[in-house]
Amino acid sequence: MTLSTAVRQTHRWVSVVFTLTVVANFAAMGLGEPPAWIPFLPLLPLALLQLSGMYLFVLPYVARRRDGPPTT
């Protein structure tokens, strides 16, 4: 597995974890005053998504540079 494939799959699965933490936030708030740490729960997966997402974003531009300018 290449690094870019690994980062893409990590991004995909962390996005599922992130979504679950957001759902947990709404559920906890529906049950009354949530514990103080609950709103912070999505921040770790969100930080991982930000880093892996920025990597995925620059991939096509780096690949184009490596290939050189178009010949036709």
Ligand code: HEM
């Ligand atoms: C926080 C900043 C984020 C950045 C900078 C970012 C950036 C990106 C980029 C550049 C791609 C690749 C698009 C492509 O060329 O195909 C991508 C794919 C994707 N992103 Fe994000 N993303 C972020 C957050 C999220 C969040 C919050 C979610 C969902 C909860 C998410 C879910 C996905 C999914 C499911 C894919 C497709 C992955 C695949 O190819 O299987 N991302 N993202």
